[in-house]
Amino acid sequence: MDISVVIPLLNEADSLRELYERIDGALAPLGREWEVIFINDGSTDSSMDVLRTLHEQNENVTVLVFGRNLGKSAALSVGFKEAAGDVVFTMDADLQDDPAELPRMLEVIESGYDLVSGWKRERKDPLSKRLPSKLYNAVTSRLSGVGIHDMNCGLKAYRGQVVKTIRVYGELHRYTPVLAQWAGFTVTEVPVKHHARQYGSSKFGAERFLRGFFDLLTVLFLRRYVTRPLHLFGMLGALLFSGGFLAGLYLTVLKFMGQAIGRRPLLTLAILLMVVGVQFISLGLLGEMVANLKGSDISYPVRERLGRKDGGLGDNS
Ligand SMILES: Nc1nc2c(ncn2[C@@H]2O[C@H](COP(=O)(O)OP(=O)(O)OP(=O)(O)O)[C@@H](O)[C@H]2O)c(=O)[nH]1
Ligand SMILES: [Mg+2]
Structure with a gap:
């Protein structure tokens, strides 16, 4: 499998079909093998009906379903496990991320980066959301040493090995670039188009920034002191x-x-x-x-492995 697109979602029924069609429109011309993995995280609207139909109509659609809402990190974590692609994309399900960006991000990955994060340079969000977000990103980038502008962008591309190495739990999905860089992977960003929300409603309020800072503390602490x-x-x-x-x-x-x-x-x-x-x-x-x-x-991230040619013990390729 060349490409996996992992999409965690909560109550986005109105967007899903259009989202799939636009991903199809962006990836089909590349002539690669690709799949989409939806993770329905306890939606209470008709998202599941739409996903069922999509799955019936398209061979490359996988749907994973949680019995209740377990959070975006949990959804990404199972999505990453399921993903078989050499390159794994994540994107929001609400059509705010533009599938037309996928081929360009793929190129950046193939030019040698391990993680490419989207950067919503022109955000279609109210000022009340953009301002705290700016502050949050400045602090995070300072403390973590990962110099990107938009840590929490839903649209990201990973080399397959990255998603199999980093462990996303709790609410650490905001920090995958930090986790990846610390594991020795190369991280970069590209500006991406961002659209205003068309359907459905926002799921994250202002409390995300407070939680985000707690998680940053966790990430910083874990990195330096988990073993000592x-x-x-x-x-x-x-x-x-x-x-x-x-x-x-x-x-x-x-x-x-x-x-x-x-x-x-x-x-x-x-x-x-x-x-x-x-x-x-x-x-x-x-x-x-x-x-x-x-x-x-405690698992230490092995970046690369040149094993015995006979595929001896421990060859997990
Ligand atoms: N798995 C999972 N996905 C979620 C959850 N909450 C939100 N999402 C998805 O995460 C993505 C981003 O959530 P949004 O509510 O759009 O957050 P946002 O883009 O910052 O807010 P808006 O700009 O108002 O849309 C969407 O695809 C949601 O469906 C959750 O609890 N679990
Ligand atoms: Mg959104």
Whole structure:
């Protein structure tokens, strides 16, 4: 299979047929083998009827159905597992992403990149959405070190190996470029057309930005400290504890020199710092226990593998 298009959706009945037809219009002329994988994530409208018909009429349509709404990350995750393409696209189901962009993104992948992210340079969204999004993207790109403008664009292209390597769960679908770059894949972006929503309604409100930042914290933490939590918490704890210890020492000296220290605010601070310091260190040790328990399960992304020619043990090609 050359190309897979993975489409997670929630209540987009009015868009689906047109979406498929336009993907067909964009990919059929390429003369490649392609498939579309819809993931119906607990839709309550007539999306399922439309998908059933599409599946009956077209051999290259796969539909995966969740019994209830599990979220976009979960949908992408099963879609990625199902995808057989050398190149895997993701796109929104609401026709805001333009299927006509697919061939161009394919070219960029084939020119040697592992992930190409769409960049909605001219967004057809209200200012109330564009502004926070700008801020969000600036911070994310700063902290993650992945220099793209539009992290959360639904339209992306991946080399097949990328989607089999990165693990998308929780709400980490916003950060696939970060996950991919950290796994050693090359990431770039291309400006794409963006259309205003025609049918149906928006599913993500302003709360997405807050959640997004929590997820960024997760991503940053996981990347640096998942195998060595004591390095973070121990360092913090040691710092706080030493501060408290020094203050306490200072007060002890004063006490021996005959001063009363019982009413000094510094005494309270010294005690607070030492207690919190010890707690941070304990937290780090607990983290180490967790890391140790799952130590053998942590998977390190193997970028490439030149195995034995006879296809010996472990050849998973
Ligand atoms: N699998 C899954 N897909 C979802 C969920 N929520 C939204 N989607 C899909 O994700 C895509 C983007 O959602 P939208 O609601 O269009 O978000 P948006 O584009 O930022 O908002 P609008 O500009 O108002 O459309 C659409 O294809 C939705 O069908 C969900 O809970 N699960
Ligand atoms: Mg949309």
